[in-house]
Amino acid sequence: MDRFLSNTINKVDKKGRVSIPASFRPILGNTSRLYILSSVDQPTVDAGGVELIERKEQQLERMDPFSEDYELYSFVLHGDSTELKIDGEGRVVLSDLIREQTGITDRAAFVGRGHFFQIWEPERFRAYREEARKKVAEMRRAKSGGAQLGAGGGANGGVAAGQGEQNT
Template sequence: MALEHLFQGSALNAVDAKGRVSVPAFLRQVIERRGDARTIVLAKHEQFQALSAYDPAYAAQKHLKLERLLEKEETSPDAELAYQRRTLMAFGASEEVPYDSSGRIVLPPMMRRKGQIEELALFIGAGETFQVWNPKLFLADANIPEDLKDIARYRLEERGL
């Protein structure tokens, strides 16, 4: 099951003291095209010091991907344990967050801590998902290509930072 609508683009938005932030309209449009839920699922990204974000439809697809991975690797003695760990991380360590009519969410404190999100949130489209970064961490990450870092620098310059 391929997702027809993909997340792309970038934006930098302010996060207030209570963790409220506006999710960019171009990302919300993808969520709404994929389904009726005005909900975002947030989880700690598996490789980066960022949050992974997606819609509930992708969460169901992610579960199917993990099931297929287990079937492929089930001859390995550690396959079941690896599967259990991945499903716990994918679903136990995630939170669903609704957004209001203006696109605002409240970042849950644990997710905010896991992503080290402070006063700014950098939103980056990543195809089936999107990422939410602290822009300072994005710029400091050696695994992020310079061309992508230029996007973050541009977004910061737009805000006079």
């Protein structure tokens, strides 16, 4: 249990509180603080422990300082970050900043991203997720030239394609 995985949708109560998924809590450590960074590309925020900020700063340093991306990243990183307090039940109060950034009202989707997680407005998450899956599927198809069975990650399945639809 050392990375943020899976996704869950939790309710935001009248006081603006949401439960951080229980499976995410231990990964954050013993802290009672949750760090939040706005995403520049999507209507979501990144969340995690302090190391999240550090990591992002390191990323920033690796970017071209004259690019527009750098400017944006830098601006958002230092300007739009927040620190939330985690209460005894593992909840946080979503700030106005987060609401504006994500569009969240009464429900929030928590999405594991490995060393951090994201908080989305459920509907937007659903849409983006679908799109992402579709694109990854295309990516995979392009790479393997169509000969792929299963998502074995380098697996040597050795069997020809076969499309098989997603769900029903």
